[in-house]
Amino acid sequence: FVSVPFMTWCGVRIHNAVATSAALGFPIALAGTLANVVYGWGEPGLPEYSLGFIYVPALSIIVAASVMMAPLGARTAHRMPVKGLQRIFALILYSLAAYMFWKAATT
Numbered sequence: 001f002v003s004v005p006f007m008t009w010c011g012v013r014i015h016n017a018v019a020t021s022a023a024l025g026f027p028i029a030l031a032g033t034l035a036n037v038v039y040g041w042g043e044p045g046l047p048e049y050s051l052g053f054i055y056v057p058a059l060s061i062i063v064a065a066s067v068m069m070a071p072l073g074a075r076t077a078h079r080m081p082v083k084g085l086q087r088i089f090a091l092i093l094y095s096l097a098a099y100m101f102w103k104a105a106t107t
Helices: 003-009 014-040 056-079 082-106
Strands: none
Touching: 003 014, 003 082, 014 056, 014 082
């Protein structure tokens, strides 16, 4: 969420910024997944079909849904006007910030 606003501020077209951010997300997700496998390895009480803290059936569903929906998301983003895409992205950022603020305030 930080890379897209930064890249657009630096003059990168929003379509390219979103694509670059998505590409950057893969190695970050891979590193996080591997870390959760390593740090959870051998933990007692984990459900069957777990690799460390990763529940493989859930991971499989998330991966399959991501791979199937990525082309649709890319096509949709490229068909949208730049202003519309910027507004939707801003709405997502504000919603996420409000949710995080609410969670912090209620705990």
